[in-house]
Amino acid sequence: MKRVLLVDDQNIVLQGVAALLSVSPELEVVAALDSGEACIDWLDSGERADVILLDMHMPGIKGLDTLKQIRNIADIPVLFLTTFDDAYLRQQSAEHGARGLLHKNVGLEELVSSVLKVANGGSLLAEKGKDTLGAITPREDEIAKALVEGKTNKEIASAQNLSPGTVRNYISNLFSKLGVRNRSEAVVKLKKLGLF
Structure with a gap:
């Protein structure tokens, strides 16, 4: 069973995603945290997960900055949850080491398969290929x-x-x-x- 850490400042999103993931016998939500700071504290305490679903836009430490700090603590794959999905955001996610970007209106089947893929070492970003826009330098x-x-x-x-x-x-x-x-x-x- 793969251990999932959820990080989002919206309680309804945390509850909703946790409920959806609990449908899969292969996934277990080990914690649902409401900020980047709480995520870093959780990891600093020695806790671990197989994959982190991280909100991109949060008060306090933003998603990308949280990802940078996660990289300094543990080698855990990160999958961003976002309301927005565009080429610039996808590129920034990839450059900072995220394994994927999921839109918050994703369906159950895609959510579960994406989380399992990333938890097992895969990446969603690679599937998208090169963005049609030129890379941001x-x-x-x-x-x-x-x-x-x-x-x-x-x-x-x-x-x-x-x-x-x-x-x-x-x-x-x-x-x-x-x-x-x-x-x-x-x-x-x-x-x-x-x-x-």
Whole structure:
């Protein structure tokens, strides 16, 4: 039987997913925690699971930051639960070592099979292949973070040791990859995805 740790700030999601997973005789929910901090504390206490279902967007420590901390404690595969699913989010998940991204409206059969696959060493991200969008570069990722922080092009250029024109080019590429038209839409989307 595979041990599953659930982490989501919404109680109804925790209860619902736990109830769905209990249908499978191959899965056991060993804990249902409401924050990234609680997850890290649970792992720090020596507890372990075969797979972690982790909410991407939570108050306090965000999903990606929780994943980074999990990596420092234990080698447990992580499957993100999210309300959103797009190329940028999928790429960020993969780059930080997640094994998959599941939409919260997933059906029972797909939920159970996905959790079992990841618990057994598989990955859901590999099945999706390359996203149609170009990969976000590390520099674009830094610029995305700066946009969310409200920095101007001039401030970004200074911090990244780039010319303002080069920063504008990076921002234009980032908008294209995010599917947005301007800085405001980019910030809204990045915040909605819970990445920064």
